[in-house]
Amino acid sequence: MKLDRGLFLIGNLAPDCNKANEDWSAFTPDAKITHFRSIGSKCEPERFLSEYYAQSDEISRKSFILGYYAHLLTDNLWGDLIRNWKDENPQIKEKMSKDKSHIWTIKEDWYGQDFKYLRENESNILLMSFST
Incomplete structure (x- = not known):
């Protein structure tokens, strides 16, 4: 499948496009929403993909959704890396x-x-x- 590179990149940035409060302790919308978290700090990329990917055949929409999905996968990998780093230090x-x-x-x-x-x-x- 050919993707729209720009929309894939925008989708990849989208989960972090929320507004921080003054001391950066909370965000609107909350990361539970933008990062599909229902339990703990792990994202649920498969739940996100199952809810949104099949809804459209448009390349533009699929490009954005796959970018968003890639962000959620990467955040989980990054979180695992940081947890391991903390455990080793x-x-x-x-x-x-x-x-x-x-x-x-x-x-x-x-x-x-x-x-x-x-x-x-x-x-x-x-x-x-x-x-x-």
């Missing part, structure tokens, strides 16, 4: 257990790395797809 695990907001200190560096990558790699797929 007792100091980090202890710090994060005592201070639930410490994750934002770590994420601040991750977000900085995202922007650094985009600046240093002008031929990345996002800039190539959406630059005018």
